[in-house]
Amino acid sequence: MDLTRVNEIIDKYHAEKSSLIGIFQDIQAEYRYLPKDAITRVVERLDIPLTQAYMVATFYKSFSLVPRGEHEIHVCLGTACHLRGGQRLVENFERILAVKAGGTTPDMKFTLETVNCLGACALAPLVRVDQKNYAKVTGDKITKIIKEYRPDGEGTTHGKD
Amino acid sequence: MEKIKTPKELEKLRQEILAGQKKDAIEVTVCGGTGCLSNGSEQVAAAISEEMKKQGLNGKAVLKKTGCHGFCERGPLVTINPMDIFYQRVAENDAADIVSETLIKGKTVERLLYVDPASQKKIARHDEIPFYKHQFRIALRNNGRIDPTDIRAYLANGGYAGLAKAVTSMTPVEVIATVEKSGLRGRGGGGFPAGKKWRSCREAKGDVRYLVCNGDEGDPGAFMDRSIMEGDPHSVIEGMIIAAFAIGAHQGYLYVRNEYPLAVQNLGIALEQAREYGFLGKNIFNSGFDFEIRINRGGGAFVCGESSALMASLEGRAGEPRAKYIRSVERGLWDKPTNLNNVETYANVPEIIARGADWFASYGTAGSKGTKVFSLVGKVKNTGLVEVPMGITLRDIIFKIGGGILNDREFKAVQTGGPSGGCIPKSMIDMPVDFDELTKAGSMMGSGGMIVMDDTDCMVDVAKYFTKFLEEESCGKCTPCREGTRRMKEILIDISEGRGTEESIPVLEELAEALTLGSLCALGSTAANPFLSTLRYFRDEYEAHIKEKRCPAGVCKELITYRILEDVCTGCHRCFRECPQQAVSGEVKKPHQIDKDKCIKCGICFDVCKFNAVAKK
Numbered sequence: 001m002d003l004t005r006v007n008e009i010i011d012k013y014h015a016e017k018s019s020l021i022g023i024f025q026d027i028q029a030e031y032r033y034l035p036k037d038a039i040t041r042v043v044e045r046l047d048i049p050l051t052q053a054y055m056v057a058t059f060y061k062s063f064s065l066v067p068r069g070e071h072e073i074h075v076c077l078g079t080a081c082h083l084r085g086g087q088r089l090v091e092n093f094e095r096i097l098a099v100k101a102g103g104t105t106p107d108m109k110f111t112l113e114t115v116n117c118l119g120a121c122a123l124a125p126l127v128r129v130d131q132k133n134y135a136k137v138t139g140d141k142i143t144k145i146i147k148e149y150r151p152d153g154e155g156t157t158h159g160k161d
Numbered sequence: 162m163e164k165i166k167t168p169k170e171l172e173k174l175r176q177e178i179l180a181g182q183k184k185d186a187i188e189v190t191v192c193g194g195t196g197c198l199s200n201g202s203e204q205v206a207a208a209i210s211e212e213m214k215k216q217g218l219n220g221k222a223v224l225k226k227t228g229c230h231g232f233c234e235r236g237p238l239v240t241i242n243p244m245d246i247f248y249q250r251v252a253e254n255d256a257a258d259i260v261s262e263t264l265i266k267g268k269t270v271e272r273l274l275y276v277d278p279a280s281q282k283k284i285a286r287h288d289e290i291p292f293y294k295h296q297f298r299i300a301l302r303n304n305g306r307i308d309p310t311d312i313r314a315y316l317a318n319g320g321y322a323g324l325a326k327a328v329t330s331m332t333p334v335e336v337i338a339t340v341e342k343s344g345l346r347g348r349g350g351g352g353f354p355a356g357k358k359w360r361s362c363r364e365a366k367g368d369v370r371y372l373v374c375n376g377d378e379g380d381p382g383a384f385m386d387r388s389i390m391e392g393d394p395h396s397v398i399e400g401m402i403i404a405a406f407a408i409g410a411h412q413g414y415l416y417v418r419n420e421y422p423l424a425v426q427n428l429g430i431a432l433e434q435a436r437e438y439g440f441l442g443k444n445i446f447n448s449g450f451d452f453e454i455r456i457n458r459g460g461g462a463f464v465c466g467e468s469s470a471l472m473a474s475l476e477g478r479a480g481e482p483r484a485k486y487i488r489s490v491e492r493g494l495w496d497k498p499t500n501l502n503n504v505e506t507y508a509n510v511p512e513i514i515a516r517g518a519d520w521f522a523s524y525g526t527a528g529s530k531g532t533k534v535f536s537l538v539g540k541v542k543n544t545g546l547v548e549v550p551m552g553i554t555l556r557d558i559i560f561k562i563g564g565g566i567l568n569d570r571e572f573k574a575v576q577t578g579g580p581s582g583g584c585i586p587k588s589m590i591d592m593p594v595d596f597d598e599l600t601k602a603g604s605m606m607g608s609g610g611m612i613v614m615d616d617t618d619c620m621v622d623v624a625k626y627f628t629k630f631l632e633e634e635s636c637g638k639c640t641p642c643r644e645g646t647r648r649m650k651e652i653l654i655d656i657s658e659g660r661g662t663e664e665s666i667p668v669l670e671e672l673a674e675a676l677t678l679g680s681l682c683a684l685g686s687t688a689a690n691p692f693l694s695t696l697r698y699f700r701d702e703y704e705a706h707i708k709e710k711r712c713p714a715g716v717c718k719e720l721i722t723y724r725i726l727e728d729v730c731t732g733c734h735r736c737f738r739e740c741p742q743q744a745v746s747g748e749v750k751k752p753h754q755i756d757k758d759k760c761i762k763c764g765i766c767f768d769v770c771k772f773n774a775v776a777k778k
Contacts, residue, residue, distance in 0.1 A: 017477055018476055018477040020477035020478075021457070021460050021477055025419065056477070056478065059636075060460025060461050060480075061460065061462060062461040078381035078382050079382035079610065080381075080539050082626050083539050083612070083618055085764065085768075088763065092763055092764075092765070095741070115420065116381045116463065116634075117381035117382060117383070117384070118195070118420065119384030119388075120195045120199055121538035121544055122196045122234045122538070122544035123199055123200070123233075124544075126199075133195075133198075133199035135199055139765035140765050140768055140769045
């Protein structure tokens with residue numbers, strides 16, 4: 001793969017060993033995962049063991065070693081959202097998208113994630129798709145949310161309508 | 162920009178800024194906190210700005226986008242000063258009326274006023290609304306009042322005067338003594354006296370010292386640090402610079418949660434401005450003191466709120482805590498003496514220095530001075546951020562400020578302290594809230610999350626929720642925590658799904674003890690609290706699940722069934738259409754039924770029914 005962008009990111013952090021997490025965050029944002037070649041380049045340029053990079057890449061929730069979907073759905077499971085039915089939303093998203101939380105749909109359109117708190121508890125239960133927040137979501141609104149991002153794909157209908 | 166070198170120059174600049182803000186100009190503030198933004202406050206601000214131009218108000222009124230006002234429940238919020246008018250749930254199409262009626266004619270737009278649920282009266286003035294009236298704001302002093310991206314707004318309100326005083330007229334030891342005398346305790350969870358920590362760090366051996374701000378706010382249901390970082394970033398930065406001067410650090414780190422992009426952005430802007438004005442960098446206020454701050458984003462790991470794990474993360478490693486035989490004030494970041502406090506703690510510091518220790522200590526209780534910011538969430542009417550003096554009762558917070566329980570249901574418990582905390586039952590609602598009282602009640606202050614629960618919340622489910630959370634977030638380094646949280650979670654799942662036995666509770670208690678005594682860091686040693694506190698106050702609920710296979714609150718999916726109340730059902734056919742399993746049958750305008758064998762308990766019928774005809778039993 002072309003590593004120009006990876007090199008630019010490493011340069012931005014002056015290839016400092018302590019900036020490993022920041023570098024990975026930028027790579028993750030660029031590619032929606034940490035490609036193997038990119039990790040190898042980071043390891044070479046920061047002069048750190050591959051094991052350390054692997055440990056960091058697998059420890060933190062924001063990194064993924066496999067490509068993520070085009071849109072990331074985050075169902076908030078902070079306490080307030082939990083009390084107002086967040087868990088049921090996760091189950092309904094799982095059923096409608098036919099993936100488990102943490103998974104990506106086969107068409108690479110969506111990755112479904114749960115998040116511990118987005119700090120917008122007045123809007124509970126909250127769903128965030130990419131940067132857009134959906135407030136006070138109920139089970140029946142899920143298909144509408146998905147349709148916004150996948151107007152004519154699979155899994156956009158449920159029930160009898 | 163010429164760097165500010167003396168307190169005199171700072172005061173002169175402040176006067177200039179104040180004079181520049183035309184005294185008679187009307188100021189419109191639109192809340193840009195996360196809650197209001199999600200409700201469309203950006204569009205409201207744009208519409209008001211457009212209307213101001215259209216109706217010829219340029220120069221006569223100014224529009225400001227501020228940080229979080231706190232009253233998230235009623236967003237988007239708009240305030241108008243100097244009249245102190247408070248508008249709530251403002252929409253784009255209200256902009257024309259706000260401009261023509263209020264800004265031009267000075268009248269209030271009645272339909273946008275807050276209605277006090279108790280008296281049913283409309284309240285126009287911001288400071289008369291019960292939600293605000295009973296608060297006292299120190300850490301949130303500027304939140305919702307100033308534009309967080311404009312350092313001049315912070316300066317106009319007395320910003321950086323505390324720093325000027327500290328570095329030009331006090332010695333570092335005097336600064337520490339002031340903070341000690343103020344009684345300020347760490348707002349991040351532990352409640353350790355801040356001054357004492359600073360002193361230990363200053364006295365630790367070594368020539369290089371570091372200062373860290375913990376902005377990795379991870380407790381679910383707590384968002385005060387986020388609001389401060391987004392809405393008043395300079396207060397945190399000023400507090401950090403003062404602390405660095407006190408302990409003798411020249412490099413600081415702001416560790417911010419990755420899920421908070423706006424906080425990262427606003428802190429970055431604020432750091433840039435502070436450098437420009439000379440509050441950061443070399444020779445601050447001509448004192449010979451140098452200090453720099455850089456921002457590090459977290460990677461999304463709850464355990465990184467623990468100080469030694471956070472420092473490991475700052476060094477670019479996986480965030481695993483270490484045993485603290487040697488404290489981090491002696492050997493922390495890169496093995497150098499390191500002082501770490503959280504966002505809210507630092508935000509208090511400038512005011513303590515500017516106004517004095519006695520002023521701060523005049524608020525609060527004997528052991529807990531000052532105020533605390535709570536995020537009041539869950540089944541409460543007025544969700545939002547509240548700052549109150551320590552020692553206020555739970556009842557005052559939940560009922561006076563919070564307006565009572567959502568839908569006027571019955572108050573059951575309040576959960577404080579995040580995953581390490583516990584549930585406090587209704588019988589203790591008159592207890593005063595401070596660090597020590599909460600610990601006595603089997604919970605803790607934590608970072609200040611306050612989650613209100615009603616009779617439809619199941620305590621076994623709450624314990625399961627937090628235990629599951631901690632199991633997922635355990636870093637896995639030490640066995641009691643890694644295995645203990647997992648086994649506790651499994652047993653709690655068993656209980657909630659009807660597989661509990663008489664052994665369940667005794668085994669949970671044994672595991673709880675092992676976790677508490679044997680874990681390396683506070684994540685593990687407090688992980689049993691959600692279970693222990695719910696068992697202490699709600700043992701009958703555990704027993705109902707175990708012995709009668711029943712969930713009294715109607716939450717635990719395996720133990721409940723959905724059914725339609727025939728006498729309430731209008732036959733609107735909505736649930737029939739929405740049910741993904743075709744489990745609902747019935748004709749239009751006649752009562753419907755749910756086929757229990759087909760039902761997967763997704764709850765959609767319950768969500769869509771407008772007549773409360775779907776019951777969980």
